[in-house]
Amino acid sequence: MSETTVQSSVDIEALSQKKAEDLKFSDLGVSKELCEACEKMNFKHPTEIQKESIPWAIEGRDIIGLAQTGSGKTAAFAIPIIQRLWQNPQAFFACVLAPTRELAYQIAETFESLGSVIGVRCAVIVGGMDMMTQSIALAKRPHIIVCTPGRLQDHLENTKGFNLKHLKYLVMDEADRLLDLDFGPKIDQILKVIPRERNTFLFSATMTTKVAKLQRASLQKPVKVEVATKYSTVKTLLQYYLFFPLKHKDCYMVYLLNELAGNSTIIFTRTCSDTQKIAIMLRNLGFGAIPLHGQLPQAKRLGALNKFKAGARNILVATDVASRGLDIPLVDVVINYDVPQSSKDYIHRVGRTARAGRSGKSVTFVTQYDVELIQRIEKDLERKLDAFPVEKDEVMMLQERVDEAQRIATLELRETANGKKSKRGRKDEEEDDDDADKEEKGLVFNGKKKFKAGSHKKGRRN
Numbered sequence: 001m002s003e004t005t006v007q008s009s010v011d012i013e014a015l016s017q018k019k020a021e022d023l024k025f026s027d028l029g030v031s032k033e034l035c036e037a038c039e040k041m042n043f044k045h046p047t048e049i050q051k052e053s054i055p056w057a058i059e060g061r062d063i064i065g066l067a068q069t070g071s072g073k074t075a076a077f078a079i080p081i082i083q084r085l086w087q088n089p090q091a092f093f094a095c096v097l098a099p100t101r102e103l104a105y106q107i108a109e110t111f112e113s114l115g116s117v118i119g120v121r122c123a124v125i126v127g128g129m130d131m132m133t134q135s136i137a138l139a140k141r142p143h144i145i146v147c148t149p150g151r152l153q154d155h156l157e158n159t160k161g162f163n164l165k166h167l168k169y170l171v172m173d174e175a176d177r178l179l180d181l182d183f184g185p186k187i188d189q190i191l192k193v194i195p196r197e198r199n200t201f202l203f204s205a206t207m208t209t210k211v212a213k214l215q216r217a218s219l220q221k222p223v224k225v226e227v228a229t230k231y232s233t234v235k236t237l238l239q240y241y242l243f244f245p246l247k248h249k250d251c252y253m254v255y256l257l258n259e260l261a262g263n264s265t266i267i268f269t270r271t272c273s274d275t276q277k278i279a280i281m282l283r284n285l286g287f288g289a290i291p292l293h294g295q296l297p298q299a300k301r302l303g304a305l306n307k308f309k310a311g312a313r314n315i316l317v318a319t320d321v322a323s324r325g326l327d328i329p330l331v332d333v334v335i336n337y338d339v340p341q342s343s344k345d346y347i348h349r350v351g352r353t354a355r356a357g358r359s360g361k362s363v364t365f366v367t368q369y370d371v372e373l374i375q376r377i378e379k380d381l382e383r384k385l386d387a388f389p390v391e392k393d394e395v396m397m398l399q400e401r402v403d404e405a406q407r408i409a410t411l412e413l414r415e416t417a418n419g420k421k422s423k424r425g426r427k428d429e430e431e432d433d434d435d436a437d438k439e440e441k442g443l444v445f446n447g448k449k450k451f452k453a454g455s456h457k458k459g460r461r462n
Contacts, residue, residue: 010027010028010029010055012055015027015028015051016052020048020051023045023046023051024046025043025045025054028046028051028054028058029054029055029058029059030079030083033086033118034079034082034114034117036117037113037114037115037117038114041113041114043072043075047071047076048067048071048227049065049067049076049225050075050076053065053076053077053201053223054079054080056223056225057076057079057080057199058080058083061199061222061223062199062219062220062221062222063202063203063222063223064203064219064222064224064225065077065201065226065227066205066224066225066226067205067226067227068347071227074106074107074110074173076203077096077203078114078115081169081171082111082114084168084169085115085118085120085144090143090168091141091142091143091166092143092164092166093144093168093169094143094144094145094168094170094171095145095146095164095167095169095171096144096146096147097147097149097171097173097178097183097187097190098147098173099148099174099180099181100148100177101128101129101148101298101302102301102302102305103173104125104126104146104147105146107146108123108124115144120143121142121143121144122143122144122145122146123137123138123140123142123144123146124147125137125146125148125151125152126148126151126298127148128298131154131158134151134155135155135159135162138155138162139161148183149178149187149190150183152186152190153189153190156190156193164194164195166195167194167195168198169198169199169200170194170198170199170201171200171201171202172187172202172203172218173203174204174205175214176207176208176210179210179211184214187214188217200218202215202219202222205344206344236358236359237354237359237360237361237362239350239361239364239385240362240363240364240385240386240387241364241365241366241385241386241388242256242364242387242388242390243366243367243387244365244395246367246368246369248395248396248399249337250278250281250406251395252390253278253335253337253365254282254285254398254402255395255398256390257282257287257315260332260333263332264311264315264332264333265314265315265332265334266317266334266353267289267315267316267317267335268320268334268335268337268338269317269319269337269338270337270341272294272295274337274338275291275292275293275318275319276293277409278291278317278337278409279291279317280408280412281402281405281406281408281409282317282405284408284409285405287315288312288313288314288315289315289317290304290307290308290315290316290317291304291316291318292305292308292316292318292319293318293319294319304316320345331353331360332360333353333361333362334350334352334353334360334361334362334363335362335363336349336350336362336363337365339364339365339370339373339377340377341373343376343377343380343381349362364385
């Protein structure tokens with residue numbers, strides 16, 4: 001814990017008895033200027049995790065926060081850090097460790113938006129990007145650095161003049177995911193070279209044995225804030241399943257996307273190749289789909305994410321790289337193309353929708369081979385998923401068009417693997433690269449393209 005403890009002017013015990021929606025950020029001890037920044041970001045009321053953790057953090061306590069994805073964890077640690085930075089401005093004031101590059105960029109965006117009133121400077125230090133460019137960014141002495149543990153350790157060992165000897169705050173976000181990805185040894189090394197007298201915030205969706213061990217090693221007399229049970233989803237999430245034979249899976253997916261036309265949707269798949277194939281197939285059927293997976297270069301991953309956030313594409317086909325921590329606030333629907341392998345993965349996937357009090361839907365595809373897996377998830381959730389209503393005759397009407405789109409997608413993937421590109425594939429890639437160039441030049445507006453899929457339905461309005 002840091003040497004100086006800030007005295008909070010709020011009655012924390014009294015606050016805990018009140019509902020979050022009945023409170024304002026000012027009730028939590030947040031400064032007037034930061035309250036205005038929250039208002040600009042459309043944060044009208046604190047979320048449950050923010051209500052429970054911000055007053056303690058402002059008071060100077062270490063925090064361990066357990067909350068499901070989409071609960072507003074980033075602002076829960078960013079607000080008290082920025083408030084303290086305002087009182088005591090210095091370089092390398094806080095370091096945030098994140099499990100993925102994409103999450104690191106998202107966290108930095110939140111810090112910069114909330115801290116714009118005092119000119120907070122952030123640097124994102126992640127793998128897959130140029131070390132020299134990052135060294136230059138560190139030489140400018142930002143207030144906040146947001147990092148993946150491996151790349152931070154690289155800079156601590158190899159970048160001349162860079163150290164965290166005066167660090168005031170350490171945040172470990174998605175701690176369970178950090179440890180699942182075997183960052184534990186690197187975190188141990190980082191803990192050895194930063195001050196023991198600091199504030200530490202650890203946030204996690206689940207409390208595992210590894211997380212508990214990390215907590216004991218890094219936090220001093222922490223306040224435990226828990227707003228999630230082991231397997232919990234938010235109340236505003238409507239959860240469905242669709243049961244069908246495996247051979248008709250893609251027909252049901254296209255039917256569902258037509259039923260939910262115009263919604264922003266994430267389709268989660270198990271493999272990178274499925275992600276690519278489904279995205280190509282859906283494009284051939286007129287859907288605005290774009291893939292996101294771990295084998296894409298970093299620039300393309302960020303490009304895909306930005307297009308989806310801006311509404312230039314309204315369907316993101318993703319592996320689990322996108323299921324944790326990414327703050328994409330306008331996701332209406334999550335589709336589990338494959339049943340997740342664990343209840344924990346299910347929670348993290350469906351947590352992409354119904355965020356921060358909004359409503360949302362999730363639909364999990366269940367074939368004859370997935371029954372035991374989905375029953376195990378329902379048991380952990382302590383609830384039964386509802387069946388999504390379908391017109392089977394309409395699903396089967398799609399078979400011919402879907403078969404043709406599957407054939408084209410398979411051919412295109414084969415040509416790509418052989419170093420060739422189909423004409424359609426080149427066109428899509430050129431459009432994406434052109435969009436990325438325009439985004440960099442500020443030429444792409446954040447308006448949604450009109451959704452044109454669903455024209456197969458006779459007598460039904462689009």
